[in-house]
């Protein structure tokens with residue numbers, strides 16, 4: 001019997017088809033693995049064992065009727081930012097501690113229709129604001145490669161769950177790096193699709209012009225498979241793109257011969273962690289050896305403004321989106337105050353954590369009438385410049401490659417004292433959201449970091465043209481085929 005908690009989706013599907021394993025056995029193996037390791041990893045906010053076993057039984061019935069489908073009967077973990085009918089959705093916040101949505105997020109419904117088996121909802125930074133899960137109102141998830149380090153964030157629970165073998169794949173959301181960064185730090189594949197590619201219906205809103213849902217998987221083929229299931233127009237999301245979605249698995253093995261690859265200089269700064277640099281350089285050389293035409297001298301000069309632009313636009317949108325948590329409509333509600341305004345103030349004062357309050361204050365300030373032009377409007381103008389620089393680069397290159405993060409996983413508590421230090425972890429990921437582009441993180445090696453010499457994973461970022469996920473996946477697969485990082489498992 002193969003090791004069930006190390007399987008990819010396609011390996012699981014093959015075993016299920018050949019009746020060598022049942023969906024019930026896969027679900028039970030995931031639940032057993034969670035029981036064995038999650039006390040240490042702490043990836044899950046809510047476990048849904050009963051629902052998982054019921055979904056697995058239903059999947060086994062569909063399989064018995066020879067129904068095929070890659071996701072049919074395979075265990076998945078869902079970031080707690082996506083609403084699930086009948087299962088609480090906390091968004092990592094006390095504000096939504098007891099919140100049970102009356103409907104399913106479109107992406108979750110699509111997975112369930114395809115026969116997915118949900119084992120639980122994963123931990124995250126409160127309202128997806130953070131890079132380490134340390135902003136979760138509940139607890140911090142730990143990096144399966146070194147339990148004293150963060151898994152990244154905000155989708156740290158989803159990344160850790162896949163890395164630790166607690167689910168075969170997971171969904172997360174990425175507003176400024178929240179899929180790619182934790183994927184890199186946990187050594188799994190994570191992809192943010194093009195803005196508009198995936199429905200945001202049922203995704204609790206952080207920054208609506210930046211948010212996008214995407215998968216965490218153990219290999220690139222699985223990412224393509226999950227994208228096939230979750231992408232596509234949704235009438236419930238006005239920003240979801242119309243038109244057909246391609247089969248993302250079709251071009252996967254086509255290789256990179258002749259592919260034009262650009263390496264932006266701004267993403268390889270002098271102070272980049274030397275181990276990260278070495279892994280990324282090796283990965284670029286591997287693409288070159290496969291026949292890609294690599295140019296290491298691409299300029300995206302406005303990259304240096306991206307962090308500032310993001311930290312005006314994202315908090316501005318957040319301040320508007322989070323106005324709905326007033327203790328009246330849903331979620332936590334303080335009732336012992338002196339009247340309505342006092343109750344509302346105390347609801348927000350007690351329900352939100354410090355980082356969320358910081359974002360609301362920054363955003364409210366940037367949008368206020370006296371400062372709107374100086375901050376919000378200016379940030380929007382620079383956003384356009386950043387997007388145009390990418391557009392110009394994509395006239396010459398098919399994909400851009402870069403590191404995902406400036407360092408490997410940092411220690412728990414290392415950056416909590418200085419929000420700016422924490423924000424800096426996303427310098428290489430958030431420009432991609434600002435421009436609405438697709439981006440993937442694929443494991444590209446391990447580095448020894450710190451006195452303990454722990455082996456920590458590093459991620460390679462591949463960025464593509466809008467709606468050209470197929471080329472991003474093809475390049476990621478070509479690299480993955482040259483490296484065997486996926487075979488390594490964390491020492492849990």
Ligand code: GLN
Pocket residue numbers: 128129130131153154173174175176177178179206314426
């Ligand atoms: N770490 C970034 C932030 O705190 C990005 C978060 C995300 O992508 N959701 O805003």
